[in-house]
Amino acid sequence: MSLLANATTLLGKELRTEFRSRELLTTTGVFILTVIVLFSFTFDPGAVESRRFGPGLLWLAFLFAASLMLQPCFLREQTNDTLSALRLSVSDPFAILLGKLAANTLFLLLTELLMLPVFGILFNVPVFRVFGQLVLVLFLGSLGVSTAGTALAAISAQARMRELLLPLLLLPMLTPVLIASTQVTIDLLDPSPFMEWKGIGFLAVFDLVFLTALWLFGEYLLEE
Amino acid sequence: MLKRAIFGLLVFGLVGASTYASFFIAPDERTMGLIYRIFYFHAACGWVMFTAFFICFFCNIAYALRREPRWDALGVSAAEVGVAFNTVVLITGPIWAHPVWGIWWTWDARLTSTFVLWLLYIAYLVLRTLIEEPDRRALLSSIFGIFAFLDVPLVYGSIRWWRTQHPQPVIMGAPGSGLAPAMLKVFFFSVFAMHALMLLLLSERYRVEKMRGEVDVFRRELEGA
Numbered sequence: 346m347s348l349l350a351n352a353t354t355l356l357g358k359e360l361r362t363e364f365r366s367r368e369l370l371t372t373t374g375v376f377i378l379t380v381i382v383l384f385s386f387t388f389d390p391g392a393v394e395s396r397r398f399g400p401g402l403l404w405l406a407f408l409f410a411a412s413l414m415l416q417p418c419f420l421r422e423q424t425n426d427t428l429s430a431l432r433l434s435v436s437d438p439f440a441i442l443l444g445k446l447a448a449n450t451l452f453l454l455l456t457e458l459l460m461l462p463v464f465g466i467l468f469n470v471p472v473f474r475v476f477g478q479l480v481l482v483l484f485l486g487s488l489g490v491s492t493a494g495t496a497l498a499a500i501s502a503q504a505r506m507r508e509l510l511l512p513l514l515l516l517p518m519l520t521p522v523l524i525a526s527t528q529v530t531i532d533l534l535d536p537s538p539f540m541e542w543k544g545i546g547f548l549a550v551f552d553l554v555f556l557t558a559l560w561l562f563g564e565y566l567l568e569e
Numbered sequence: 570m571l572k573r574a575i576f577g578l579l580v581f582g583l584v585g586a587s588t589y590a591s592f593f594i595a596p597d598e599r600t601m602g603l604i605y606r607i608f609y610f611h612a613a614c615g616w617v618m619f620t621a622f623f624i625c626f627f628c629n630i631a632y633a634l635r636r637e638p639r640w641d642a643l644g645v646s647a648a649e650v651g652v653a654f655n656t657v658v659l660i661t662g663p664i665w666a667h668p669v670w671g672i673w674w675t676w677d678a679r680l681t682s683t684f685v686l687w688l689l690y691i692a693y694l695v696l697r698t699l700i701e702e703p704d705r706r707a708l709l710s711s712i713f714g715i716f717a718f719l720d721v722p723l724v725y726g727s728i729r730w731w732r733t734q735h736p737q738p739v740i741m742g743a744p745g746s747g748l749a750p751a752m753l754k755v756f757f758f759s760v761f762a763m764h765a766l767m768l769l770l771l772s773e774r775y776r777v778e779k780m781r782g783e784v785d786v787f788r789r790e791l792e793g794a
Contacts, residue, residue: 500696501696504709505699506699510695517692521720521727528731544731551723555719568708
């Protein structure tokens, strides 16, 4: 129980830090928008093409954004030298990772939800009739991205060239998330939309596998 | 020294024999003709690649739990040997594919997941070059290695379900698939020979890594003094 309580406290701290400045959310949102606009030049965004390529581009934009957005989550602690204090204040170091991962999932989900209508308008794709289902995909996808991403951000924060290293480590690992969530999104944006439950199940399995790995091995990432 | 030389000669004999067998003993394939013979080399390297990455995964877990430098040395050796075989697989595949399929590359499940696997382990090796402190490097890269290995079945599954148009597995595949008995014998001999080659490379690479570790310790002592 103390694990969850600690994680919630840490989540609160992350949210407070972010909402004081809203730097991360604004920058990531603008970044996603830029990528979406640039992508529209790479093909003719008509109705059929948009349905076919749009979801993939959207998810690619999310992954790129995530690989940049996850950078500061441990760097901040490093610059302020607060990681050891955090470690001393909790009994289970997994709480730190859990708090950070929950915060990252929330931040990512929030920017994605903000950008989804913009994407819908720009590419003429009806996102609101399947909004509930889309939120489910976005949540499971973002959870997977942040679970793997939080672990890898903790790794890359301790290396040289960290800004370049995190995308290098993270993006190939997220291949399954990209494929499954793109497929589910394509099916949801179809003229006769349907929910591909196999994809949802797959994303859930991905999340579970990486959450378990993080739970088992995550504490080693925070060793001094 | 003598033991290593004998082992080396033995491995070269084995690889030579398996090459001979794949060219002159294995029967002709009905439709593909001569080019199919690269399969004995290509698929055997594929199996060896998985063995090497599995060794790497095992060493990563062992290091994370035990913190003995030898697991780290063996882990990075296995990763490098695995990447070498992975590269061979990625190169010999298109050499076979071009005459048979008419294209060098197609984005099907096994090709793509092998490629992603290669990217993951290249990332593992790059990560190791970017962390100076040996213990930290060993620990962080072992955790990354564990994550990367867990990702492999997920990568394969996702590509197979949603992105594929590819030939079914030939060995241990669906009923009705499979090789002629003579081909199977040659194939398993190639797999055996390639595994022996992997063991040779692994043990040599492990020796180098251990020496490098020792040199590193001396260098640090000198710098500290």
